[in-house]
Amino acid sequence: MIRNFQKYSYWLTTGIYVLLALLFFGVLLKSFGYDAVDMWVNFKTERGKQGNMIGLLCGFAAYTLFLLFLISPKIRHNLRWFMHFTHELTHTLVALLFFRRIEEFVVSGRDCYVKYQKSSIGYVPITLSPYCIPIYTFMLFPFRYFGAPQYMFAFDVMIAFTYAFHVHSFIRYTRYTQSDIEGCGLARSTAFISFVHCSVLALILSMPKGGMKLAIQRVFWEYPIQFLTDPLGWIHDVVKFF
Numbered sequence: 001m002i003r004n005f006q007k008y009s010y011w012l013t014t015g016i017y018v019l020l021a022l023l024f025f026g027v028l029l030k031s032f033g034y035d036a037v038d039m040w041v042n043f044k045t046e047r048g049k050q051g052n053m054i055g056l057l058c059g060f061a062a063y064t065l066f067l068l069f070l071i072s073p074k075i076r077h078n079l080r081w082f083m084h085f086t087h088e089l090t091h092t093l094v095a096l097l098f099f100r101r102i103e104e105f106v107v108s109g110r111d112c113y114v115k116y117q118k119s120s121i122g123y124v125p126i127t128l129s130p131y132c133i134p135i136y137t138f139m140l141f142p143f144r145y146f147g148a149p150q151y152m153f154a155f156d157v158m159i160a161f162t163y164a165f166h167v168h169s170f171i172r173y174t175r176y177t178q179s180d181i182e183g184c185g186l187a188r189s190t191a192f193i194s195f196v197h198c199s200v201l202a203l204i205l206s207m208p209k210g211g212m213k214l215a216i217q218r219v220f221w222e223y224p225i226q227f228l229t230d231p232l233g234w235i236h237d238v239v240k241f242f
Contacts, residue, residue: 010185010188013124013188014185014187014188014191017188017191017192017194017195018191020191020195021191021192021194021195021198023224023227023228024195024198024199024202024224025194025198026223026224026227026234027198027199027202027219027223027224027227028198028199028201028202028205029238030202030223030226030227030234030237030238031201031202031203031205031206031218031219031223032202032205032241033237033238033240033241034237034238034241035205035206035208035209035210035215035218036053036205036206036208036209037241052153052156052208053208054153055152055153055154055155055156055157055160055208056156056157056159056160056204056205056208057160058156058157058160059156059157059158059159059160059161059162059163059164060160060161060164062157062160062161063160063161063164063165063168064164067168081107081109083168083169083172083173084107084112085107085112086130086135086136086165086169087112087130087169087173088105088106088107088112088113088114088130089135090129090130090133090135091114091116091126091127091129091130092105092114092116093129093135094122094125094126094129094133095114095116095117095122095126097122098119098121098122098125098126100116100117100119100122100126101116101117102114102115102116102117103115103116103117123184124184124188124192125192127180127183127184128180128181128184128189128192128193130169130180131170131174131180131181131189131193132170132192132193132196132197132200133166133196133200134162134163134165134166134200135166136162136165136166137159137162137163137166137200137204140155140158140159140162141159141212143155144156144159144207144212145211145212145213152208152211156207156208159204159207160204163200163201163204176189199219199220202219202223203215203216203219206218206219
C-alpha cells in the first residue's frame with residue numbers, strides 16, 4: 001500500500017509540475033514578446049528611471065567576457081569550487097525555508113554535500129533547487145524592488161551576470177545521472193526544473209519595462225490568467241511580436 005501511495009504521489013506531483021511548466025512556458029513567451037521585445041523596439045524611458053534591456057544585455061555580455069579569464073587554471077579551479085559551494089548553499093537555504101535542521105555543510109576538493117533533517121515535505125524543492133534557482137539573482141531581487149531608480153541599470157547588470165553564472169553552472173553540472181535528479185525521478189525532475197526556469201526567466205525579462213512589482217504581478221497573475229482564460233488573446237499578443 002505504501003509503495004502504491006508513493007507511485008501515485010509521484011505521478012500526481014509530476015503531472016502538476018508538467019502543467020505548471022507548460023503554463024509558465026506560455027508566460028515566458030508572453031513576457032519575452034510583450035515586455036522584452038516590445039521595450040527594445042518601442043518603449044522609451046529615461047536612463048535609470050526603471051532600467052532598460054541594455055542593462056540585462058550588459059550583464060550577459062560581462063559574464064561572456066569573464067569566461068575568457070578561464071584560460072587561467074587557478075581561475076578555472078576557483079570557479080569550479082564556487083559552483084560547488086553555490087550548489088550546496090542553495091540546498092541549505094531552501095532547506096532552511098522548510099525549517100530543516102542543518103547538520104553539516106562541506107565543500108572541499110573531494111567532498112561536497114550538506115546534511116539536513118529529512119522529511120517528505122519540501123523534498124523536491126530542496127533536492128532540485130540548485131538546478132533551477134539562481135540564488136544570487138534572488139538575493140538581488142529585493143534591491144531591484146526597493147532600490148532607488150537611478151540604480152536600476154546597475155541592478156539589471158548584476159541580475160543578468162548572476163543569472164548567466166547560474167545558467168553556466170546548470171549546463172556544466174546538470175546530468176540525469178546525478179543522485180538528486182535520480183532520487184526525485186527523471187520525469188518529475190524535468191518538469192519541476194523546467195517550470196522554475198521558465199518562471200524565473202520570465203520575471204527577469206519583465207522587470208526592466210515596469211519594475212519589479214509590476215513584473216511579479218504580470219508573471220504570476222496577469223499572464224497566467226490570460227493564458228488560461230483567453231488563449232486566443234494570448235496567441236495574438238505573442239504572434240505579433242514574433
